[in-house]
Each structure stands twice: as C-alpha cells, then as structure tokens.
Amino acid sequence: MDTIVDVSLVLLSISLLIAFYRLVKGPSMPDRVVALDLIGVILIGIMALFSIKFVSKNYFDAMLVLAILAFMGTTAMAKFLVKGVIIDRDSD
Amino acid sequence: MNNLILRTIAKRTFYLFVAFSLYLLFRGHNLPGGGFIAGLLTVAAIVLQYLAFDIKYVQKLLPIDYINVAVMGLVLATLTGIGGMFLGYPFLTQAFDYYTIPIFGTVELATALLFDIGVYLVVIGSVLTIISAIGDEKPWNS
Secondary structure: HHHHHHHHHHHHHHHHHHHHHHHHHOOEEEEEEHHHHHHHHHHHHHHHHHHHHHOOHHHHHHHHHHHHHHHHHHHHHHHHHHHOOOEOOOOO | OOOHHHHHHHHHHHHHHHHHHHHHHHHHOOOOOOOHHHHHHHHHHHHHHHOOOEHHHHHHOOOOOOHHHHHHHHHHHHHHHHHHHHOOOOOOOOOOOEEEEEEOEEEEHHHHHHHHHHHHHHHHHHHHHHHOOOOOOOOOOO
C-alpha cells in the first residue's frame, strides 16, 4: 500500500510538471486556463494521497476549499474569455 | 448570453458553500479552518452569484453596504481583545469553558470564536468591497 501511494505521488508530481509546462508555454489563453484547472485537480489528488499516507482526516477540508476556489477561478476566466467582462452591471 | 447551467448551479450551490464556510468557522480554533478561510468561502459563494447573474441581482439579494460589514467585524474583534483587559489579563487573552446545552450535549464555548467571527466579517466586507469596486468598471472591449 505504501509503495502504491508513493508511486502515485511521483506520477502526480510528473503530471503537475507537465501541466505547469502547458501553463507557461501554452500558445493561447484557453490553454493556460485549462492548465490552471488541471493543476488544481492534480493538487486535490496529491492532498488525497497525503491523507492516505499520513492517515489523517484534516486534508479533506483543504481539498474541498481548493476544489471550490479552483472552480470559481476557472468559471471567472472562462466568462472573461467569452464575454470580455467578468461582472455584468445589468445582464440581458 | 444563455448561461442557464451556470445560473442553476449558482442558485443551488450558494447554500452549500455558505453552510461549509460556517462549518469551517465554528470548528476553527482547534482544527483546520477559522475565520479567514470561512470568509473567503462565503465571498466565493457571493462572487459566484456575481458571475452567474449581475450586480443588480446581487444587490437585491444582499441589500447591505459591504464596508459596514468590515467595520462591524473589526469592532467585534477589537472588543473581544479588549474584554480580557477588564479582568486584568493582557490584550487578546482568550478564555474557554465547557457547557451542556440540551440538544447539542456538552460543547466548548470559547471567546476565540467571537474573534473568529470578527475576522470572518472583516474578510467578507473588505474582499467584497474590493471585488465590487473592481467589477463595476466599464468593460474593456465594448
């Protein structure tokens, strides 16, 4: 079990690096937004593995908070890319 | 713009976000959580309404001035700090005790919770003031 968790941590770290490469290099803005969202999801997975490795329940709340904030960021960036304005004064 | 999915999700998840932030607030001083992150989550819930709807809708939903919320929280946190000084302890001394309440059983009530509520209100008020001030500009491409 410990070996599996360690191997998964290494794999997730490698995918974090790949996502970070896309974040820096990404030719267009949507690439960077998707890379940021992917980094958030990978961080949640790393925290879940930590909570298995250290047998602790305290990581769950941090995972929820990170999921909510990553969702907010992705939504705001998507709306900015589509409409050019994040907060409407008076929609439709 | 037809964002029916976002609007439906924003309406439904508002109460979930606020409930989770209150949970983080009330367990704050012994476990991970506390006033700051709870305030940030409440701000996230309200900003989601800003994203899905518009400024008019949120002002109808929450007809308050956010800067007053920040000031109220700051006053509450400061009064909690000063409260210990009347009993001869240093500034920001906190106290706690165990009480038995009919439904909840034995709970720990701490004055650190009042301080945390103050921090919570300060974070909500100041961040929402900043976001609504920035968001109320003219759009850059129209």
